[in-house]
Amino acid sequence: MRSIDVAERQARLAVRHRLAAATRTDQITEIARSLVVLHATDPATVYLSVGARSHTVTPADVEQTLYDERTLLRMLAMRRTMYVAPTELVPVLQASCADALAHKQRRTYGKYIEQSGAVDGDVQSWLSEVEAETHDALLTRGAATGIQLSKDVPRLRTQVNTAPGKAYSKPTNITTWVLLTLGCEGRIVRGRPKGSWTSSQYTWEPIESWLPQGVPAMPAEQARAELLRQWLYAFGPAPITDLKWWTGWGLGEVRKALTDLDVVEVDLDGSTGLLLADDLEPVAAPEPWTALLPALDPTPMGWQSRDWYLGPHAPALFDTNGNVGPTIWCNGRIVGGWAQRTDGEIVYRLLEDVGTDAVAMIEAEAARTTEWFGGVRAIPRFRTPLQRELTA
Secondary structure (H helix, E strand, O other): OOEOOHHHHHHHHHHHOOOOHHHOOOOHHHHHHHOOOEEOOOHHHHHHHHHHOOOOOOHHHHHHHHHHHOOEEEEEOHHHOEEEEEHHHHHHHHHHHHHHHHHHHHHHHHHHHHHHOOOOOOHHHHHHHHHHHHHHHHHHHOOEOHHHHHHHOHHHHOEEOOOOOOOOOOOEEOHHHHHHHHHHHOOEEEEEEOOOOOOOOEEEEEHHHOOOOOOOOOOHHHHHHHHHHHHHHHHOOEOHHHHHHHHOOOHHHHHHHHOOOOEEEEEEOOEEEEEEOOOOOOOOOOOOOEEEEOOOOOOHHHOOOOHHHHOOOHHHHEOOOOOEOOEEEEOOEEEEEEEEOOOOOEEEEEOOOOOHHHHHHHHHHHHHHHHHHOOOOOOOOOOOHHHHHHOO
């Protein structure tokens, strides 16, 4: 059994995730491909993750790639999390994850509507009609907000109380439910937001504006295997529990998908990991490097087993729900955290000694991050203990 120690795993991380200086690129879509997908729960994460892995890219360049060139697309996928994905990966994500999400959401929302008594007759048929009308209205408009669409499709304003009799509950219309379900089905997509690149107030567009023929159909089994293949190349080697966590699938689904891949077991300092059989060649450590990664960056959020790059720093850098805050990296491990203050200053705290040379490199990365933000201020959606302390 091939043995891969922590040092080699950290070297793979540096090279495959384009964090070492020699591997950085200004090809934005290539950066996304290197990570399989970009984490997008917090809109700013997409931009900052790209900035940390590029040389001269600006937020305007990311916007152009997303909304003009449209080689990237925003969608819900693994673990019902928002991602930005290369468009060629969309069929894989759709068949392996999003279709099941759409089915689950329609069943949940349909149950709420049925219990409320707001609709007579077959609720699922009624929902399908509303979804079709909404998609048609969006095709006519080209782009629209939920409010605009609810004027075109009056049934979107149907009120439903999800917890009648509870003090905290109040009726809500079904506009967001319908839009989310259509998004999960791959029929509509989040378009350009209103405001700056940190805004989450999106317009919606028909999928045809990104993919003229819609999302190509793909067998779910084939899609799951392809998603695991890409993940293993970017994040492997790793234990099967990491694949289960990242995909959000059951262990049986992961094992079944792995049977369609040529995968080998490797020794990870006493535990068993998985790696693609054609990816066993050692990866040499790159030149020393540092990076400032944003909250929810796909690298620290890529594994459930994190000791080999996180060490003892989880209490300071993760919130109670497992969301990572802004982190400082040095040669493949997390060594501290950073934050942006209201005046725009980037401040940081190291949680271990990294030496004067690394500190100088971190200072340079902090200056580069300050320039990237410009006049924009971004508070992470999930705040962590160290991030709060640095901005107090």
